[in-house]
Amino acid sequence: MGLFYHIGKYFVLLSRVFSKPEKLKIYYRETIKEIDKLGLNSIGIVAIISVFMGAVITIQTAYNTENPIYPKYLIGLTARDTLLLEFSSTIVALILAGKIGSNIASEIGTMRVTEQIDALEIMGVNSASYLILPKIIGSVIFAPFLTLMSMIIGIFGGWLAGISTGVMTTQDYIYGIQYAFIPYYIVYAVIKIAIFAFLITTISAYHGYYSYGGSLEVGKSSTKAVVNSSIFILLFNVILTQLLLS
């Protein structure tokens, strides 16, 4: 029963979020702010993680393909496909759930418990739309760029690890990342990250928006936001993979 209650409440909140904005100019301004806060500020963490993801995939693939029957370009190919199909979308989304999910839930939750949301409502502002819609638009627009960036940096990280450990040559790696390339994998990753970004933002906003009490409850909401966003990312990962790749 609890699950259905929350799902129902979540969709009621979404219906308020997607109602007509009071003033487009202000929503545009807020969206730009959110792109900066949620997107640009995540570039650093995504870049660091991507370098190490690429490096680890390369080293692990090299370790598992030591037998001479496997061509060396397989390392580059594996690094490319793993990053494009899974890591640069799903792992990046899980990282974003931790970073921006907790940020959104605690920001909106604090506004709730300090009556700032009530103040917006009293002024006649649709607080759900004003606070959440720019975050959704900002993250859904920017997350695909983070994924594309993660792919490039991850492949670079793989090359760096490969040549520095001597498990392959640059030529082998470049041949591998170009071999049997399917451009649709990029489209698949972009679709996935856009949906994950929507889930992270709305689930976290839901937990923040319905916070009550004090700082302890805001902390709990923030934790719930990260946990539930992560669960739904993994669930939708399976669904989207089946829908888009089968």
Next chain:
Amino acid sequence: MIEVKNVSKSFNGIPVLKDINVLFEKGKTNLIIGQSGSGKTVLLKSIVGLHDIEIGQIIFDGVVFNELDFKKKKEMRKQIGMLFQGGALFDSATVEENVMYPLDMFTEKSHEEKRERVNECLTRVNIVNANKLFPAEISGGMQKRVAIARAIALNPKYLFCDEPNSGLDPQTAILIDNLIKEITEEYNMTTIVNTHDMNSVMEIGDKVMFIYKGEKWWEGTRDGIFDSENKELNEFIFASKLSQKIRDLKNLH
């Protein structure tokens, strides 16, 4: 004028407001007093529509506010200003941005005109040279005054204040009280103030309603409050040793 008719409200089956009937007059500072947990804030939030009431009507100058649809309620709220207990200023915005917010959202004025109005409101509440400061950088009393400035930015017809002087020293509390009274008279607003501070009652209480365990227990003027023979009201107003001494001295004379 705001009329509260037969209003009842409960949370999880526990009644919090029981059949409240009261009339709040225009141009006057109407006070709701009572102990903590008596239902004052629930009543105030029910009047402004932050809580949905189960039974009864909230009538704003002939318009049944609680029966309006979401869109009409939103429109009506543009005529309402509210001062929250903690100020409820937007943390991430400066003093100027906070006061400018309703103007940005609901007017088509130029930036200069909005700025002029912001300065007018801030000057009215005696805030100077603080436009670029953030709420965390100003005192509690200043935060309350900025919140009042934000509440009056759109020239509202109704002003609601939830414990406006909680957490303030007595002198600042009196300043805030007087400011609310002056603004009420200046803008000819219907003002409702929630308080448990007897100093506020004596300073600004044009009309006073005492709420006890969710029920209206007494209603009258600040002059009549000390002559009341209502037991619960007397226990409330003479709770402190100081007020008991004043009562004893008054009785001696």
